[in-house]
Amino acid sequence: MSESVVSSWSAVSVLVVDDEPGMRAILKKALSKKFAQVDTAGSIEEAEELRKRCHFDLLIVDINLPGRSGIEWHEAFDPSTRRSDVIFMTGYADLDTAIQALRAGASDFILKPFNLDQMMQSVSRCIERRMVERQNFALQRDVERTYPVDIIGDAQRTLMMKKMIAQVAPSLAAVLVEGESGTGKELVARALHQLSKRSGPFVPLNCGAIAPDLLESELFGHVSGAFTGAKKGREGLFRVANNGTLFLDEIGEMPLSMQSSLLRALEQKAIRPVGAEREVQVDVRIVAATNRNLKQEVEEGRFRRDLYYRLNVLTIELPALRDRLEDIPALSHHFTQQLAKDLGVKPVSWTHEDIQSMQAYDWPGNIRELRNMMERCLLLGKPPAEYWRELAGDAPLPMVPQTSNSAPDVIEDLAGSEASLARGERPCSCYDTHNEEQFCYPTSWTLKEVGKSHIMQVVDSHDGNKSAAARQLGVARKTLERKYKDWADESA
Numbered sequence: 163m164s165e166s167v168v169s170s171w172s173a174v175s176v177l178v179v180d181d182e183p184g185m186r187a188i189l190k191k192a193l194s195k196k197f198a199q200v201d202t203a204g205s206i207e208e209a210e211e212l213r214k215r216c217h218f219d220l221l222i223v224d225i226n227l228p229g230r231s232g233i234e235w236h237e238a239f240d241p242s243t244r245r246s247d248v249i250f251m252t253g254y255a256d257l258d259t260a261i262q263a264l265r266a267g268a269s270d271f272i273l274k275p276f277n278l279d280q281m282m283q284s285v286s287r288c289i290e291r292r293m294v295e296r297q298n299f300a301l302q303r304d305v306e307r308t309y310p311v312d313i314i315g316d317a318q319r320t321l322m323m324k325k326m327i328a329q330v331a332p333s334l335a336a337v338l339v340e341g342e343s344g345t346g347k348e349l350v351a352r353a354l355h356q357l358s359k360r361s362g363p364f365v366p367l368n369c370g371a372i373a374p375d376l377l378e379s380e381l382f383g384h385v386s387g388a389f390t391g392a393k394k395g396r397e398g399l400f401r402v403a404n405n406g407t408l409f410l411d412e413i414g415e416m417p418l419s420m421q422s423s424l425l426r427a428l429e430q431k432a433i434r435p436v437g438a439e440r441e442v443q444v445d446v447r448i449v450a451a452t453n454r455n456l457k458q459e460v461e462e463g464r465f466r467r468d469l470y471y472r473l474n475v476l477t478i479e480l481p482a483l484r485d486r487l488e489d490i491p492a493l494s495h496h497f498t499q500q501l502a503k504d505l506g507v508k509p510v511s512w513t514h515e516d517i518q519s520m521q522a523y524d525w526p527g528n529i530r531e532l533r534n535m536m537e538r539c540l541l542l543g544k545p546p547a548e549y550w551r552e553l554a555g556d557a558p559l560p561m562v563p564q565t566s567n568s569a570p571d572v573i574e575d576l577a578g579s580e581a582s583l584a585r586g587e588r589p590c591s592c593y594d595t596h597n598e599e600q601f602c603y604p605t606s607w608t609l610k611e612v613g614k615s616h617i618m619q620v621v622d623s624h625d626g627n628k629s630a631a632a633r634q635l636g637v638a639r640k641t642l643e644r645k646y647k648d649w650a651d652e653s654a
Contacts, residue, residue: 174289175199175442177218179209180251181227189222192278193285198443206230210237215439217385217395218246219292220285225252225259233259239267247288251276313346313353314496315489319481323350330476331357336428338413338473339451341480344530347451348411350478354449355407362406362446365399370415377420379436382427388437400433400444407447413473414454414465421466428472448473483525483532490520493529494546497536507540514627519547617645 176197178189186202193200201218203209205227212218223232232250239248250263253274263271269291270284313324330337331354339347348366355364372380379388383398399408410416416424427433428448432441450473459465483490494512502509512520525531539546607615617635621642624630632639 174219174292175216176201176220176222176285177209177212177246178202178222179204179206179227179232180222180224181205182224185224188278189281192282196282196285199440206232206235209235213237214387215385215437217383217397217435217438220288221246221248222281222285223248223250225250225263226254233262233266247292249281249284249288313349314492315486316492317481317486317488319486320489323478323480326478327353328357330354330478332359333476334447335475336448336450336473337476337478338456339449339478339480340456341451341453342482342528343453344528345480345482346529347453347480348409350480351407351409351411351449351451355409355447358407358447360406360447362404363402364407364409365403366409366411367399368411370412374417374420377416378423381420382423382433382435384436385438388435392437395435398433398435400427400446401442403446404444405446407449410448410450412452413450414452414456414459418464418466421469425466425469425472428469483528487521490532491517493532494520494536497533498540501533501537501540505537505540510540510545511629512546513629515625515630516546518625519550523550614645614649617642 174197176193176199178186178193178200179202180186180189181204183204186204190200190202199216201212201216203212206229209221209223221238223235223238225232232252238246247269248267249270249272250268251272251274252259260271269288272281272284313320313327327350337351337354339350341347351366352364367380369377379392379396379398381398381400383396383401384392386392386395388395427444430441431445432443434441456465456470456474460467460470494517498512499509520532520535527534535546535549539549542549544552617631620634621628621631624634628642629639632642635642
């Protein structure tokens with residue numbers, strides 16, 4: 163059995179119910195080597211008293227007990243309460259008894275006498291199934307929140323952040339992720355979890371989205387009857403995240419009364435479900451995040467100083483988007499491709515003018531605002547530059563006038579134009595642009611020089627956007643790229 167599987171059993175609780183003290187002692191000794199909590203009872207009534215104080219993941223029950231038999235223990239199979247796995251054992255079994263046990267909901271049925279290996283194999287099957295249930299529960303909470311953990315961008319601040327993530331991920335210490343709202347704190351937490359190679363799930367919780375009086379139960383769980391309305395027990399997220407990572411977003415929103423309970427759980431590596439009398443050992447890596455200045459919150463008495471130091475073992479500060487503007491081209495391309503697929507629209511490539519307009523903005527909402535902007539532009543079919551102009555109430559940028567002589571003729575039909583010159587036809591020194599704007603050239607220029615000057619002026623009028631200039635000139639962008647390459651080779 164792998165070490166990771168055995169370590170995941172530390173958060174599992176077991177109750178042995180048998181009227182023979184010797185059997186109880188043997189099973190408790192064997193199971194205590196694997197589980198942190200193993201209790202025993204000599205009757206159903208005694209077992210029920212224990213179940214009221216603590217939830218048990220696994221019940222190992224002798225069928226032939228004084229008073230009520232194991233099969234008559236209906237409370238253990240009540241669907242209105244959180245079910246436990248049940249392994250029945252008996253020394254007086256027949257086919258009818260086995261059928262009754264399985265119909266009652268037993269996970270397994272073992273005949274006495276048995277060897278410990280047989281019992282441990284049965285226990286292993288039940289616990290592995292329980293671990294799968296916990297994993298599925300974590301995935302159900304997270305099913306709509308799956309993101310790639312690749313941190314996009316090559317700006318200096320971004321590269322420093324990536325290096326820091328790679329350095330601290332293998333550690334078991336708590337990590338505090340600080341940054342403005344929308345900078346990608348959860349993405350960083352997921353990257354830390356993936357790089358840590360921890361075997362358990364990644365479980366996120368927004369502390370500000372849970373009512374203060376329910377937060378303790380959400381984190382630590384509760385037993386049946388712990389408070390009004392608690393008709394059945396529930397595992398907390400600490401146990402769901404066992405051997406994994408628990409991400410506490412907006413930790414600054416956590417009430418002071420809850421902060422002391424969290425501090426104890428971090429220090430003791432154990433939790434006590436609401437209404438329970440015993441603690442449960444857990445192995446959970448904590449990653450906390452906040453957009454507040456926790457140090458200032460501590461000074462003003464709104465956050466516990468000892469919890470702050472406990473969380474602040476390792477800190478990762480996320481830069482605002484305005485401090486990593488070089489990443490906007492890569493981020494906008496990533497979001498455009500991702501959103502186009504999600505929205506069922508055709509992906510587009512933003513122009514140089516669009517990128518410049520986005521880099522000129524300070525993005526108070528950071529990456530979240532950029533993503534929303536990309537989604538809005540795709541849905542409206544409107545490039546970012548045009549959206550900004552309309553939002554600011556500015557008139558659209560003037561288009562470079564297109565002449566009846568057709569600029570494409572200057573670019574693609576040089577041979578024909580040269581033939582006209584050979585025939586003695588003198589080109590006009592100015593293009594007629596319908597009285598909008600004129601591009602004039604000295605009559606002493608060669609046609610090649612006129613073509614080069616005209617292309618460069620059109621590109622400049624579009625602020626260097628070759629795609630827009632190519633559309634204006636009526637040629638392919640590759641034609642412009644080839645022209646610029648030829649001019650560069652000539653100048654070399």
